[in-house]
Amino acid sequence: MKHLLNTLFVTSEDIYLSLDGENVVANRERQEVARYPLHTLSGIVSFSYSGASPALMGACAQRDIALAFCTPRGRFLARVTGESSGNVLLRRAQYRVADDPGPCCRIARSMIFGKVYNAQWSIQRTRRDHGLRVDGESLATAAGHLKGLLPQIASEASLESLRGLEGASATVYFGVFEQLILREKPLFAFSGRSRRPPLDPVNALLSFAYSLLTHDCAAALESVGLDSYVGFLHRDRPGRASLALDLMEELRPCMADRFVLTLLNNRVVGEQDFDHLENGAVLLTDAGRRSFLKRWQERKREMLTHPYLREKVPWGLVPYVQALLLARTLRGDLDDYPPFLWK
16 A cells, blocks of 8 residues: 655745755755655645756656646645656556546546435535534535435436536535535635635635645546546646546535635634635635644544445545555446445
8 A cells, every 4th residue: 555655835935945855855946955865755745836846856756756736725736746657557457448438427426425315414414413503404415416416417418417417416406505604604605615715715715725736636547547637527738637527526515625624613714824815815815824724634544444345544545545445446347336335
């Protein structure tokens, strides 16, 4: 099993990354401020416009260290990759499936099945743990609606219809998402998803979590030899890691949404962690991002029993395990892709 290494998050906007031997060096105004051994890292995510040296980018590509660049506000810009890893026959199998509506839909519907299953379980978990603080009846109705969609998703043979079912499930899920937030609502009110830009603190947290999860999924897919840009549910689009977005679907409710709810309900974030811009956008402050990233790393180290493998793995390796299972499915070792069903 792959070992979970650290991810280096560079949150200061004026940090330039360079290579010194077997170390990544963080520099500010040509002065070294920190260094980290490359062998301890699985990924680097930089929120600095200053960038990184070509030597460091080459070293990361050679060592399969995922190096991604984002704006200081968290919008993904680019990712450094080296030679394509894995068996070329695996990627050819991936491309054939992506071009064949039947097999393509079978994999996509497994991922959406996992997403809807995990969404309804997230609702049920809040209803179970905080029954006296929430409207149990409306949550039960929403969870029941989502559960009722599962047989339809499992038998759907059309990608367009599958996308329709996914959209219907998202409407139900986000329709009750505010009830899963147990803190004061004037600040953490939620009336629905807003993306570019996020228009409230909850959406700012969700968007940042999704950005990080997309990076982790893309790195996991590339590490097992798959092309993260050729998806099944999300169709090809230049510059979009469509397969990473596919893989992320089933992990959104349990890895990203529940993490955000934990930050909110445990009072880890507050009003001071958000900037409200003139155009209505709400973004995390520098301190808010640092607090978020610290706890994101802690969360990734927590252990769980994988529902399909029945083995203990850290949360941070769940995208990697699912990428492995997807590769085995494409090779023909598994009849169907087993989605991650959170319990």
